[in-house]
Amino acid sequence: MLPEWVYQKCPDVSAVHRKAAIARQAQLAKPAGALGRLEQLAIELAGLQATEQPRATRVPIIVFAGDHGIVAQGVSAYPQAVTIAMMANFASGGAAISVLARELGSNLEVVDAGTLADEGMAGVVTDKPRSGTRDFSLEAALTPAELAFAFEAGRRAVARVEARQPDLLIFGEMGIGNTTTSAAIAASLLGMCAEEVAGNGTGVDAAGLAHKARVIDAAIARHGAAGATPENILCAVGGLEIAAICGAIIAAAHRRIPVLIDGFIVSVAALTAVRLNPSCQPFLLPSHQSAEQGHRLVLRALNVQPLVSLDLRLGEGSGAAIALPLVRLACSLHNSMATFAQANVPDRPG
Numbered sequence: 001m002l003p004e005w006v007y008q009k010c011p012d013v014s015a016v017h018r019k020a021a022i023a024r025q026a027q028l029a030k031p032a033g034a035l036g037r038l039e040q041l042a043i044e045l046a047g048l049q050a051t052e053q054p055r056a057t058r059v060p061i062i063v064f065a066g067d068h069g070i071v072a073q074g075v076s077a078y079p080q081a082v083t084i085a086m087m088a089n090f091a092s093g094g095a096a097i098s099v100l101a102r103e104l105g106s107n108l109e110v111v112d113a114g115t116l117a118d119e120g121m122a123g124v125v126t127d128k129p130r131s132g133t134r135d136f137s138l139e140a141a142l143t144p145a146e147l148a149f150a151f152e153a154g155r156r157a158v159a160r161v162e163a164r165q166p167d168l169l170i171f172g173e174m175g176i177g178n179t180t181t182s183a184a185i186a187a188s189l190l191g192m193c194a195e196e197v198a199g200n201g202t203g204v205d206a207a208g209l210a211h212k213a214r215v216i217d218a219a220i221a222r223h224g225a226a227g228a229t230p231e232n233i234l235c236a237v238g239g240l241e242i243a244a245i246c247g248a249i250i251a252a253a254h255r256r257i258p259v260l261i262d263g264f265i266v267s268v269a270a271l272t273a274v275r276l277n278p279s280c281q282p283f284l285l286p287s288h289q290s291a292e293q294g295h296r297l298v299l300r301a302l303n304v305q306p307l308v309s310l311d312l313r314l315g316e317g318s319g320a321a322i323a324l325p326l327v328r329l330a331c332s333l334h335n336s337m338a339t340f341a342q343a344n345v346p347d348r349p350g
Helices: 015-027 037-049 069-073 081-092 096-104 144-162 178-190 206-223 230-237 240-254 264-276 278-283 293-302 318-336
Strands: 061-066 108-114 124-126 169-174 259-261 284-286
Touching: 015 037, 015 318, 037 278, 037 284, 037 318, 061 081, 061 096, 061 144, 061 240, 069 178, 069 206, 081 096, 081 108, 081 124, 081 169, 096 108, 096 318, 108 144, 108 240, 144 230, 144 240, 169 240, 169 264, 169 318, 178 206, 178 230, 178 240, 178 264, 178 293, 206 230, 230 240, 230 264, 240 259, 240 264, 240 278, 259 264, 259 318, 264 278, 264 284, 264 293, 278 284, 284 293
Parallel strands: 061 108, 061 169, 108 124, 169 259, 259 284
Antiparallel strands: none
16 A cells, blocks of 8 residues: 555664673763653664764754545534634744744745645645545545555655754644644554543643544444554545654655654654654654643654653654754764773772
């Protein structure tokens, strides 16, 4: 159903560079483990990047946007027109991720992977098989051909930024209704009911959340999505921007580029990517745990621990961008601290 490259094995972590990074951490002028998870982060990056000096300097951000037919069932607090308006806001520099990208010195690309926009927009790359998904409460959201196109769109986005020689990549998303879509995917992958996974998204109230969960559960039952293959789940209840991120994650891993994973929606895409191609898992670095209740469950399924928890629920790649300075500091500490020998500090009590 999906292109052959989706299933091809990703590069192995460099055991040589990982071992060298562990040895260097043991010689830095500090008690062993004193820098906590920052030490492990630098070690993992060294192995992933196959280098003695892990880096997080060049970190492009790609935001994928898409619209969702399920919005017709009243699952969002915001109208669907917000997706296109926010896409323009990203491109013009007024969105949160735009501000964060400027502060971080990161290039920001916006991809219309499936919004309802009829025409191209300045500052936006249009790469979509259709305008919005179908209402998955009534029919499958995507055809196999549309799903494959979205994966290729993700791969093309990674190819465009590859010339910048990225150390890491950050993927973000925008799409009114995409927390409903993500919850449906997560519930199907995890074998859970929607009540356990679905959150407030854009701010629906308790009654709205209960309605959202009912819509998801009914759709999963309608399509037989629980326990289905990731490909069939994405066709049944998926989103174009989510599928594009899946493809982008696998494409990045094939190029040995780690991905700093954002919040609930991107994490669901990451979990789907891992279910499709388990060899991409080592290249996923978690950034934060969002306020969406299902995010904790998805992170647990990925067997990762977030760097921070700030009750964020904006999306856009904002949580990953906020965590990026920690990654940069982890690299700087690993690369630039003096060793015990260089600092003439005894490495054991005398």
